[in-house]
Amino acid sequence: MSAVIHDLVNRPYAAGFVSAVESDTMPRGLSEDTIRLISSKKNEPQWLLEFRLQAYRHWLTMTEPVWANVHYPRIDFQNIIYYSAPKPKKLLSMDEVDPELLRTFEKLGVPMNERAALAGVAVDVIFDSVSVATTYKQKLAEVGIIFCSISEAVHNHPDLVRKYLGSVVPTSDNYYAALNSAVFTDGSFCFIPKGVKCPMDLSTYFRINTQDSGQFERTLIVAEEDASVSYLEGCTAPKFDTNQLHAAVVELVALDNADIKYSTVQNWYAGDANGVGGIYNFVTKRGLCKGVDSKISWTQVETGSAITWKYPSCILLGDGSIGEFYSVALTNHYQQADTGTKMVHVGRNTRSRIISKGISAGRSNNSYRGLVKIGPKAESARNYSQCDSMLIGTTCGANTFPYIQVQNRSAKVEHEATTSKIGEDQLFYFASRGIGAEEAVSMIINGFCKDVFQQLPMEFAVEATKLLGLKLEGSVG
Amino acid sequence: MIREASPVLLEIKDLAASIGENKILTGVNLCVRAGEVHAIMGPNGSGKSTLAKLLVGHPAYTVTAGAASYKGGNLLEMQPDARAQAGLFLGFQYPVEIPGVSNSQFLRLAYNSVQAARGRDELDPLEFDDLVREKIKIVEMDPSFLDRSVNEGFSGGEKKRNEILQMALLEPTLALLDETDSGLDIDALRIVADGVNHLANADSAIVLITHYQRLLNYITPDYVHVMIDGRIIKTGTRELALELESRGYDWVRSETAAARAA
Numbered sequence: 001m002s003a004v005i006h007d008l009v010n011r012p013y014a015a016g017f018v019s020a021v022e023s024d025t026m027p028r029g030l031s032e033d034t035i036r037l038i039s040s041k042k043n044e045p046q047w048l049l050e051f052r053l054q055a056y057r058h059w060l061t062m063t064e065p066v067w068a069n070v071h072y073p074r075i076d077f078q079n080i081i082y083y084s085a086p087k088p089k090k091l092l093s094m095d096e097v098d099p100e101l102l103r104t105f106e107k108l109g110v111p112m113n114e115r116a117a118l119a120g121v122a123v124d125v126i127f128d129s130v131s132v133a134t135t136y137k138q139k140l141a142e143v144g145i146i147f148c149s150i151s152e153a154v155h156n157h158p159d160l161v162r163k164y165l166g167s168v169v170p171t172s173d174n175y176y177a178a179l180n181s182a183v184f185t186d187g188s189f190c191f192i193p194k195g196v197k198c199p200m201d202l203s204t205y206f207r208i209n210t211q212d213s214g215q216f217e218r219t220l221i222v223a224e225e226d227a228s229v230s231y232l233e234g235c236t237a238p239k240f241d242t243n244q245l246h247a248a249v250v251e252l253v254a255l256d257n258a259d260i261k262y263s264t265v266q267n268w269y270a271g272d273a274n275g276v277g278g279i280y281n282f283v284t285k286r287g288l289c290k291g292v293d294s295k296i297s298w299t300q301v302e303t304g305s306a307i308t309w310k311y312p313s314c315i316l317l318g319d320g321s322i323g324e325f326y327s328v329a330l331t332n333h334y335q336q337a338d339t340g341t342k343m344v345h346v347g348r349n350t351r352s353r354i355i356s357k358g359i360s361a362g363r364s365n366n367s368y369r370g371l372v373k374i375g376p377k378a379e380s381a382r383n384y385s386q387c388d389s390m391l392i393g394t395t396c397g398a399n400t401f402p403y404i405q406v407q408n409r410s411a412k413v414e415h416e417a418t419t420s421k422i423g424e425d426q427l428f429y430f431a432s433r434g435i436g437a438e439e440a441v442s443m444i445i446n447g448f449c450k451d452v453f454q455q456l457p458m459e460f461a462v463e464a465t466k467l468l469g470l471k472l473e474g475s476v477g
Numbered sequence: 478m479i480r481e482a483s484p485v486l487l488e489i490k491d492l493a494a495s496i497g498e499n500k501i502l503t504g505v506n507l508c509v510r511a512g513e514v515h516a517i518m519g520p521n522g523s524g525k526s527t528l529a530k531l532l533v534g535h536p537a538y539t540v541t542a543g544a545a546s547y548k549g550g551n552l553l554e555m556q557p558d559a560r561a562q563a564g565l566f567l568g569f570q571y572p573v574e575i576p577g578v579s580n581s582q583f584l585r586l587a588y589n590s591v592q593a594a595r596g597r598d599e600l601d602p603l604e605f606d607d608l609v610r611e612k613i614k615i616v617e618m619d620p621s622f623l624d625r626s627v628n629e630g631f632s633g634g635e636k637k638r639n640e641i642l643q644m645a646l647l648e649p650t651l652a653l654l655d656e657t658d659s660g661l662d663i664d665a666l667r668i669v670a671d672g673v674n675h676l677a678n679a680d681s682a683i684v685l686i687t688h689y690q691r692l693l694n695y696i697t698p699d700y701v702h703v704m705i706d707g708r709i710i711k712t713g714t715r716e717l718a719l720e721l722e723s724r725g726y727d728w729v730r731s732e733t734a735a736a737r738a739a
Contacts, residue, residue: 420576423573424536424537425573426573426575428534428535428536428557429569429572429573429575430558430583430587431534431556431557431558431561432533432534432557432558432560432561432566432567432569433561433583433587433590433591433643433647434558434561434562434587434590434591434594434647435558435586435587435590436558436590439586439590443578443582443583443586444575444577444578447575447576447577447578447579447626448576448577450577
């Protein structure tokens with residue numbers, strides 16, 4: 001039967017093709033000149049160049065973090081391509097997009113053409129280093145919403161970008177955030193003005209195409225007073241036998257009564273069955289609940305990447321603000337994930353909720369790491385955390401590292417954790433009722449992840465369910 | 478009811494099996510025909526549960542000798558799910574818990590898998606709900622158990638009822654019930670036994686594995702077999718069970734040893 005488990009975790013990676021798109025690629029290596037070149041290619045204002053250089057200079061003084069429960073050879077930052085963009089760089093309309101690029105996204109099921117787009121989802125598409133298309137821009141502009149690439153925002157809305165960029169994740173925050181701040185090439189910018197409920201889901205799709213290119217995108221979402229938005233993010237990359245670095249920074253800002261929901265289905269290439277190749281996903285995501293009664297909710301389904309190092313967090317500054325984190329992290333073969341969240345309670349009556357589901361198969365290692373911090377002024381703050389791990393087979397690992405710091409006596413913090421195993425006995429029980437191993441595993445996994453999938457927008461939930469099935473095919477045997 | 482003319486469902490010949498280095502079955506012979514009720518009794522560790530699990534395809538056991546056929550085909554070559562689809566059923570002694578999977582979803586998937594394999598219609602959730610609410614009456618189980626995770630937090634008796642509910646839904650041709658009576662109070666025992674009797678019919682057979690004859694007060698067997706040291710060493714009728722109850726197993730053992738010596 002463990003042959004069944006084995007088979008279930010071994011389906012090929014469908015998004016692993018390379019597109020033959022002509023690109024404008026900078027030579028490998030990182031220096032102040034690289035940064036100046038990126039900045040000049042993007043025709044950036046002086047303040048942004050200063051922002052980058054300051055980050056770079058700080059980064060030089062930092063050392064790579066080693067505390068995460070992941071193991072990999074040292075990254076040679078001089079051997080990475082920091083800028084790669086499909087030609088032509090300036091697009092006036094969709095017709096000018098390289099047809100090969102359009103085919104790439106068609107193959108991936110990402111709608112770049114507005115007419116063909118999923119009803120009600122506006123998409124910003126990032127290919128290697130630059131944003132290649134943003135759909136529904138006009139329609140969103142009518143209600144005052146700005147949704148565009150961050151490069152465009154720098155030119156068209158410099159005051160907004162300058163005000164919020166780095167306000168949640170400072171350039172000196174951590175090693176990879178500093179690196180990102182120095183070399184980020186593109187990303188999405190989204191601004192929901194006061195009182196506007198965004199009429200459709202906004203979505204960004206990230207694709208790394210060039211071998212040895214790093215992807216350093218920057219996403220900034222601001223919801224003003226009483227505004228709300230639901231944002232989706234998807235990622236894929238071709239199969240290469242080398243590792244690519246993805247070091248993104250996502251910043252969310254919610255003002256009074258604003259509500260931001262950020263959902264990710266991450267399917268970066270995870271490397272092959274022997275652990276060769278795959279993306280290093282070292283990402284800093286943080287939301288600031290700045291206003292009273294604001295709310296930020298992270299939902300993530302992490303299935304890809306050779307290594308994931310990611311802690312979408314909430315700073316609950318405004319009184320009565322709410323932070324949520326719902327996560328499914330699946331690792332297989334030799335994948336390693338160290339992921340979780342930070343809930344930092346600063347304001348009074350702040351609340352947070354963490355639901356984390358880790359699934360490990362093959363020889364993978366899956367760790368949950370979470371911080372719940374209740375500051376001295378966070379009267380009556382409340383947190384509930386639930387961290388469940390599931391093991392498939394006997395060669396994988398699961399760990400939970402909860403950190404709880406409470407500096408206010410009126411706080412209530414709850415933490416629950418379970419570990420379960422898809423055992424032979426369970427599969428045999430299904431089999432003895434006429435149910436095959438694949439269906440059995442899919443049913444068990446879906447049951448296990450139910451609380452998280454419920455948080456995803458409908459299409460994403462269907463996608464996530466399918467993806468988990470794909471990823472696990474061949475792991476049960 | 479003994480029906481010598483009715484078709485043979487299960488035929489086991491000199492079956493030997495081991496788990497790792499341990500020989501558990503050492504030459505089992507058994508023949509079960511449609512319409513019959515068999516009881517296999519024996520002391521702890523005699524191989525009764527192993528025999529039941531092996532017959533439905535548990536991967537932990539290795540067959541080292543002998544043969545087993547089901548409806549004339551080689552049973553040992555069939556995958557466990559195919560055996561279930563072909564009408565073999567095991568009511569487990571210790572049913573596993575499956576957290577997160579709702580009982581009703583599980584039951585429906587099982588039901589539809591078996592229906593599809595038998596070329597019959599599958600049911601959608603609403604249709605199935607009607608069916609399962611009808612069947613659940615057989616075991617006098619509260620419908621709220623349908624919404625809970627499979628066996629999770631069920632008492633011993635509730636788990637056993639859930640097994641019989643599955644038997645009612647899957648309509649097996651050959652049902653093996655492994656210690657279905659253990660851990661049941663007298664009311665639960667009656668309910669489970671009534672359920673089994675309700676499901677018995679001329680085309681199917683039941684093999685009960687039990688330590689105690691008290692179950693046989695409710696379900697009357699046609700044959701009672703005594704299993705000791707991995708073999709069936711004596712076969713009799715209902716009276717044999719009563720005799721075992723009062724005299725234990727040692728006399729059967731010495732009787733067999735004497736017969737061999739002679």
